[in-house]
Amino acid sequence: MTAVSGEQAQAGERMFRMPSCLLKLTRVVLSHKPWALFILIFVLVSFAYHKLYSSVWEDPKSRGLPYSLSAEISCAHYVPSSLNIAGEPSPSTANVFFVETSEQTSPSYLFSCSVESAARTHPASKVVVLMKGLAKENASIPKHWAFSLFSCFPNVEIQPLDLTELFSGTPLAQWYLQPQRQQEPHFLPVLSDACRIVLMWKFGGIYLDTDFIVLKNLQNLTNALGIQDDKELNGAFLSFKPKHKFIELCMQDFVQNYNGWIWGHQGPELLTRVFKQWCSLETIKSTRCKGVSALAPEVVYPIPWQDWKKLFEAVSALEFHKLLQNTYAVHIWNKLSHGTKLEIPSQALLAQLYSQFCPATYAKMKQDSEELSRSAV
16 A cells, blocks of 8 residues: 555645545445445545536636637638638738727627628728727737627738827827817717828728628728718718828818817818818818719718618618619618617618628627527526
């Protein structure tokens, strides 16, 4: 018989953490007939199995993990290989940019659909998602189903949004460094307005808000922005060559006529002011002036913001096609529509947009909806 030291015995005791009742049972069994050993072995095996089972199926939240294992997405299931998805984006095509200026790192269904639809319609372009919540030191991409889905598209990149670096070398650098700015009531929208014009100035390409569903490739809409109604342009979609004079004037106006206390003053109103000056216009109209195009509303804003509820109304396939035949992308007006329940599946205009242009996100929505229905029964 091999001798066991006191330290080894203590280690063994810690490993198994055997309760005192089992120790007493062991002494009793050993003092009786050998057949009783079978009982002891059975009890010990049952105890070990219980501990192992508990550790494997323990609630991940109790271990301090922020996300469950259900965050993993099967690319083969959600993004069929038959789709023509780019292996590598072409360096000659402009990037498509999305920006999240809050600390949020849990993309919504609409956010996911925006990125997915852009990735599918721009297979030769790099789709860059910039997130302020990832800019902290040692921040890694969270285990969230949307990021897992994005990884299925080789042309999608998730990057931290370093605002100080982004604004450096532009008229907005000093504006951003003023601490009182963050106390303004519309700071996050204003910050988003600032990011998009600086991105266009520095890098060029296409900028989209995270509440767009993209229907067609946008690369041929160069040096362009969209008309949202008969009074204003909107910057939810921008497409410009880098260092364009129009964008330079937008940055100058941003600082010189700054007012962060009025909603839209640094966004749609700024773009409208500068475009009117650029083209010497009194009113906004669809036109191309000095190399910059103001696109008709049906191109990227086919549903006016006043009619946003139409997104949740059922439409026939014929109506769907007729409504969107001249449309490149649909703005969903998330600020107004985000609290409205969308039935999945349904013939609602928005549900059909999800189904056709971001089918992987739609499949996830459908799965979650079915699971919610089962749990409610």
